[in-house]
Amino acid sequence: MSEAYVMSAEMAEFYESTFVPALFAPWAHRLVDAAAVTSGTSVLDVACGTGVVARTAADRVGPAGSVVGVDLNEAMLGVAERVRPDLEWRLGDACALPFDDGSFDVVLSQAALMFVGDRATALREMGRVSRADGRVAVQVPGRLTASPGYQALADVVARHAEPEVSELLGTYFAVGEPDLLVGLFETASLRIDRFDTWLGATRLGSLDTFLAAELLPLADRVDRAVRDRIVEDCRTALAPFVAADGTVNAPLEVQLIVAHRT
Numbered sequence: 001m002s003e004a005y006v007m008s009a010e011m012a013e014f015y016e017s018t019f020v021p022a023l024f025a026p027w028a029h030r031l032v033d034a035a036a037v038t039s040g041t042s043v044l045d046v047a048c049g050t051g052v053v054a055r056t057a058a059d060r061v062g063p064a065g066s067v068v069g070v071d072l073n074e075a076m077l078g079v080a081e082r083v084r085p086d087l088e089w090r091l092g093d094a095c096a097l098p099f100d101d102g103s104f105d106v107v108l109s110q111a112a113l114m115f116v117g118d119r120a121t122a123l124r125e126m127g128r129v130s131r132a133d134g135r136v137a138v139q140v141p142g143r144l145t146a147s148p149g150y151q152a153l154a155d156v157v158a159r160h161a162e163p164e165v166s167e168l169l170g171t172y173f174a175v176g177e178p179d180l181l182v183g184l185f186e187t188a189s190l191r192i193d194r195f196d197t198w199l200g201a202t203r204l205g206s207l208d209t210f211l212a213a214e215l216l217p218l219a220d221r222v223d224r225a226v227r228d229r230i231v232e233d234c235r236t237a238l239a240p241f242v243a244a245d246g247t248v249n250a251p252l253e254v255q256l257i258v259a260h261r262t
């Protein structure tokens with residue numbers, strides 16, 4: 001797993017209370033819709049984090065269906081369990097899923113593939129645990145160049161921090177190129193049925209909250225003075241994304257792929 005997601009319990013709670021409503025909850029509805037999760041469906045949420053996709057799916061499948069979330073990070077799973085103790089949460093690696101072949105109608109994964117070391121293996125695993133007539137649906141951030149608020153943030157970070165710190169922010173967008181994604185799905189023997197590119201946005205109450213959230217993975221990699229310079233520079237660079245009432249709306253491209261195993 002990427003170092004970007006070695007999370008403490010405190011960071012996992014911050015993720016759930018800040019990132020999930022600002023960004024990932026709206027994504028989850030799109031993913032579950034695209035994968036046609038309906039009453040009675042059995043669903044696996046791979047790299048579930050604090051469980052927003054699993055929860056969204058659970059609301060659709062009803063008592064006749066089932067939902068399992070799997071993640072490598074115990075702190076994220078701890079929050080998932082606290083929020084929805086009625087669902088099944090499992091510790092496990094996306095590259096070696098702890099499930100039998102063909103166990104699920106639908107296998108979902110959101111905002112995670114870019115952090116996985118061997119992405120093709122993770123996709124192949126998602127195909128393996130899906131039923132022959134099942135679906136694998138994946139959603140990831142798209143291209144940094146098509147996500148203007150984030151491009152502005154990345155440019156500021158690159159001006160002030162070491163290259164390896166900039167690379168860390170770049171990880172979010174590491175699988176955002178459509179050709180790269182198509183190649184990964186082909187390598188994993190998954191046939192793509194649908195490929196949507198859409199423009200989402202991160203919406204937060206203030207620039208300070210936005211920066212606290214987005215700079216979190218950099219927290220112990222830049223010293224206080226560098227962080228202060230980044231924040232100061234962002235007040236100008238991100239001004240186009242801050243409304244008169246102080247709220248932030250930072251556009252973010254998203255890639256959504258629905259596939260089935262061949």
Ligand SMILES: C[S@@+](CC[C@H](N)C(=O)[O-])C[C@H]1O[C@@H](n2cnc3c(N)ncnc32)[C@H](O)[C@@H]1O
Nearest residue numbers: 001005047048049071072073093094110112115
């Ligand atoms: C940005 S979070 C996304 C969480 C969730 N899917 C959501 O939409 O909020 C990325 C998650 O991927 C998980 N992750 C990264 N690599 C993983 C791997 N190899 N196996 C399982 N989980 C992994 C992290 O622990 C983290 O919870």
